[in-house]
Amino acid sequence: MTTVTGRLWRGGQPRDEDFTFDAISDCLASEDQLVWADIYDPDHDTLAALAAELHLDIWAVEDAVAPMERTKATVYRTHTFFTVYAVDILGADADDDLLASTLVKHRISGFVLPRGLITVRLPSDDRDGRGVHFDIGSVSRRFDELGGQQYGVGALVHALLDVVVDGHFDAVQTLDDAIEDLEDQLFEDNPASGRSARPDGPRHSLQRSTYRLRKELVELRRVVLPMREVVGAIQHRRLDATTSTSPSLRPPPAPELDPLYADLYDHVLRASEWTESLRDMVTTVFETNLSLQDARLNTVMKKLTSWAAIIAVPTAITGFYGQNVLYPGIETAAGFLTSSVLIVVLVAVLYVMFRRRDWL
Numbered sequence: 001m002t003t004v005t006g007r008l009w010r011g012g013q014p015r016d017e018d019f020t021f022d023a024i025s026d027c028l029a030s031e032d033q034l035v036w037a038d039i040y041d042p043d044h045d046t047l048a049a050l051a052a053e054l055h056l057d058i059w060a061v062e063d064a065v066a067p068m069e070r071t072k073a074t075v076y077r078t079h080t081f082f083t084v085y086a087v088d089i090l091g092a093d094a095d096d097d098l099l100a101s102t103l104v105k106h107r108i109s110g111f112v113l114p115r116g117l118i119t120v121r122l123p124s125d126d127r128d129g130r131g132v133h134f135d136i137g138s139v140s141r142r143f144d145e146l147g148g149q150q151y152g153v154g155a156l157v158h159a160l161l162d163v164v165v166d167g168h169f170d171a172v173q174t175l176d177d178a179i180e181d182l183e184d185q186l187f188e189d190n191p192a193s194g195r196s197a198r199p200d201g202p203r204h205s206l207q208r209s210t211y212r213l214r215k216e217l218v219e220l221r222r223v224v225l226p227m228r229e230v231v232g233a234i235q236h237r238r239l240d241a242t243t244s245t246s247p248s249l250r251p252p253p254a255p256e257l258d259p260l261y262a263d264l265y266d267h268v269l270r271a272s273e274w275t276e277s278l279r280d281m282v283t284t285v286f287e288t289n290l291s292l293q294d295a296r297l298n299t300v301m302k303k304l305t306s307w308a309a310i311i312a313v314p315t316a317i318t319g320f321y322g323q324n325v326l327y328p329g330i331e332t333a334a335g336f337l338t339s340s341v342l343i344v345v346l347v348a349v350l351y352v353m354f355r356r357r358d359w360l
Contacts, residue, residue: 002046006037007140012149025053028116034149035116036156038136041123050118056111057081064109064120071226073233080112080237082230085223086134086164089174089216103171103216105223106134110160112234117156138163146260154238154257161231162264168224168271175220175278178213182206182285186292210286217282221275227268235261306354313346 008019010033019027019035027035039046042065051061060081063069073082086106104124111118124132143159185206238257321330321339329335354360 002042003040004037004046005040005136006035008036009034009149014149024050024116024118028054028113031115033115034152034156036119037116038119038121040121042120047120054079054111054113054118056118060111064111065122069107069109071223071230073230075233075237078113080234081109082112082234083107083109084161084164084227084230086167087171087220087223088132088167089171090132101212101216101219103219104132105219108134108160108164110157112153112157112237115153117153117160119160151257154261157234157238158257158260158264161227161234165227165264165267165271168220168227169267171220172224172271172274172278175213175217176274178209179278179281179285182210182213182282186285186289206289207286210282210289213282214279214286217275217279221279224268224275225272228265228272231261231265231268235265302359306350306359309354310347310350313350314343317343317346 004021006016006019006021006024008015008027010018010030019037021037024035024037027033039050044065047061047065050056051058055078057076057079060074060076060079063074063081063083069083071084073080084107086108088104088106090102090104106124107122109120111120119136121134121136124134139160142163143156146155146159149155238261317339321335329338351360
């Protein structure tokens with residue numbers, strides 16, 4: 001169901017009670033007004049009517065509702081279109097499938113106009129039906145904390161992107177903590193201690209958790225890395241628009257936002273680099289786990305081989321004395337004593353030898 005909410009500022013003062021969806025074009029035409037309309041789960045007719053009223057690019061409108069759209073920013077003559085993804089990491093329960101992803105993405109598209117912002121949000125890809133939604137109110141609060149009414153639409157876009165990037169940082173931090181937990185489990189003597197036992201074994205559970213984290217990092221990387229281009233394109237467009245010769249395309253100049261966008265771009269770079277480093281870390285954990293499994297298998301094989309060699313001694317001696325032929329010591333106490341001494345001595349020699357080589 002389509003839900004439309006919005007905010008309106010006139011002369012730098014909030015006038016939210018005067019906001020109406022049908023009057024968006026009139027608000028955008030006024031130089032002393034700033035408008036933000038948020039459309040959640042839009043139907044095609046509503047978005048097409050708005051696009052025709054505001055002269056939005058038809059292909060940008062299609063991208064706003066198209067499935068599986070990538071993170072990007074496109075600059076048109078009268079507006080800038082962008083698509084970003086906010087993310088959440090859900091807590092995993094003990095009974096959850098270790099292959100089920102805990103990463104939830106919230107898709108947000110935006111049309112940046114000289115005096116307004118139109119955001120289009122689609123339902124989140126909450127696979128487990130936990131009802132996780134993007135907190136759009138946090139954008140309003142961030143904008144008000146900035147005092148962005150005097151800085152125009154650039155401050156509004158910055159508030160939105162800042163909330164999204166902060167969510168990326170939180171997700172990366174959560175995945176970083178999860179990888180550190182995997183590292184702790186990796187070198188535990190008893191990896192199942194303190195955790196619920198699974199029928200497939202603790203080591204197999206570790207592999208499944210590692211694989212899930214790799215998938216989540218791949219998904220997170222797809223939405224974090226392109227943010228550099230999005231922030232850069234919006235910032236350049238904002239600077240270019242302030243020098244536009246057309247008053248209708250010229251937003252209010254706001255040099256105070258330049259350091260804020262520079263800081264936002266720095267945060268995007270840090271999140272991207274952190275995501276890349278985590279991919280290397282989780283790959284290392286996966287490969288180390290395989291190496292440790294090979295080492296444990298070699299240890300088990302050495303022990304089995306050692307005990308097999310020890311057991312082979314009495315088997316060989318008793319088998320020799322069990323021949324159905326005449327030989328010295330047959331049916332005598334001396335023969336029994338000789339065979340018993342040989343078994344004990346050779347078994348003791350092999351045991352000591354294997355212990356010294358750390359095979360037992």
